[in-house]
Amino acid sequence: MLKIYKSMESGPLKELNLRTLEKGAWINIVAPTPYELKVVGNLTEVEPDFLRSALDNEERSHTDIEDNSIMVLTNVPVMRTFESYDTLPLAIILTPDYIITVCLEDTPVISDFNERTYRSFRTFKKTRFLFQILYKSVTYYLKYLRQIDKLSDEIESRLRDSTQNKEILRLLELQKGLTYFNASLRSNGAVLDKLMRLRSNYNLQNIIKLYEEDEDLLEDVIIENKQAREMVEMYSTILARLVDTFSSIMSNNLNLVMRFLTAITILLAIPTVISSFFGMNVEGFPAFSSGPFAFIDICVISIALSVICATVLWRKNMF
Template identity: 40%
Template structure:
C-alpha cells in the first residue's frame, strides 16, 4: 500500500498522487509497488530492500542524494485474553531532495498517528523536522508500552499470589522476552540517533538540534525503564520459581511422612502372615497385630510431627 500526504494549512491531508514536498507512506508493498518506488520515484533499491528486511538493524546510510534512517519501533504482536506480547520491527525512512518516504512491513501506531492527523504542527515539506518528529513518536511509543508492561506484570503477580498457574507464568515469560527485544532495539536506535546528532549526514538547524536532543532523552529514558523492568521481572520470576520449588519440597516431605506411616502396619501384618513352625505368640491374641500396628503408627506420627514433617 502506498499513500501520499501533504501538509495544507497545518493539517495533514491525503492526496491522490505524488507531488514534491509530500510524505509517501509505504506499508507492506507488493512487487509492483516496489517497482514503482524504484523505477518511478527513483528510490535506491538497496534502501527499499533494507527497510523491508525484518533482520536489519538500526543504522543510517547516505547514498548520492538519498539518506536512509533505519530504526526499530515497538509493535503489539498479539493479545489473547490477558496475554499481551510485544516485539519490534524496522521502520525505514528515506529522505530525498524533495520528499520523505516511510517504509514498514505492517501498519503501526507511530505512522498511523501522523496519517490520521493526531500529531500537530507537522510539515511534510520540512523533511528533517518531520523525520525527528517520527523518531520522537517512536520513542514515546516505547515509553507507553513499557508502562503497559509494568501494569500487566503487577496484575499477573497479584494473580500468581492466589494461584500458581502455568498460563500466568508463561505470560510473565513473554513479557520478559518483550523487554529483551525493547532493550536491544533501543540501544541500536540510540547509536543511530547519536550519529545523526553529529550532523555529518543530515544537515540540521538549531531547532532541529533541540528536537533531536529531546528524542535522545526519551530513548535514554526508555532504555533505563526497560532495564529496570527487566531486572524486576527477572527477580520476580526467580522468586516464583523458588516458591514453586519450596511448595514441591513440602508436598514431597508430607508424602514421605505418610508413606512411612502406611508402611508400619504393612510390616506388622507381614510378620503376622509368615509361616513359622509353632506359630507366633500373636496367634493366641487375635487383636495383638492390630494394636501393635496402631501403637507403632502413633509413635511414628508423633516423632514425624515433632520433626515438622507435616508443615
C-alpha cells in the same frame, strides 16, 4: 499498500497518487510489492537497497547516506497481543524533494500521522517530520513498557495465591518482549547519536536542514530513548528475578509435597509390616495371636507404633 500525502499551508492533508506526485510529499509504503518499490524508486531516484532495507525483519537500526538521499532505519515497537511485544524495522528516507517511509506492517507509529492529526506535522518539513516519527516511536516504547509493568504486577499477585505454569509462561513472554525492546533501543540510540553528528555536515544541508526547534526535538528524542533503555533494563532485571523466585517457590512446594508423601508412606508401612508378620502361617508366633482379642491387640500395637513414629516425624518437621 502505497499512500501519498502532502501537507497544505492551510487545511487538511492532500492525498496524491504516483501521477500527481508533488515536491514536499510523504510517500508511505506498507508491505510493498516489487512493482511499487520499482515505481517509487524510479520517480524519487532513491537507491533500491534503501527501499528494501526495511523488508528484512531482522535488520538492525543504522543510517546510510548516498549523494541525494539519507536512509534512517529504526526499529519501532509493535504489540502482537496484550502480553506479546515485538519490534519491526522502519525505513525513513529523506531526499531533497520527498520523505519516504517503508515498513512491513502498518504500525501505530506511522498510522498516528493522519488526516485527524495533520496540524501536528508538515510533510514538507522533512527533517522535523523525521524527528517527530522517531519521537512517536519512543513514546510507544514507553507506553508499552508501562503496560508490561502493570502486567507483571498482576501476574505477581496471582502467583502469590497460586503458582501455576501458565503464569510463569506469561512472565517469560513479557521477558522476551523486553529483550527485543532492549536490543532495538540500543541500536536506535546509536542512530540518534549519528543524526546529532550529521547536523554539522554541510554537504547534507540540501537534505537535512536543522533549525533550533529541530535540534531541541532531536535532543528530546535522545533523552526519551535513554529513559526507555533504563526502564527496559530495570524491568528486565525485575522480571528475571521474579521468574527465578517463583520457580524456586514451585520447586520448594514440590519438595514439601514429596516430604509429606514420604512421611505418610512411612506411617502406612508400619501397620502393613505388622499385619504381614501376623498373617504369616508359620509356627513360633506369640501366644496372644490366637487369643480372643488378638485382632484388637494387633491394631493397638500398630496404632501405638504409628503414633510414636508420627511424633518423631513431626518433631523433625516432616509434616
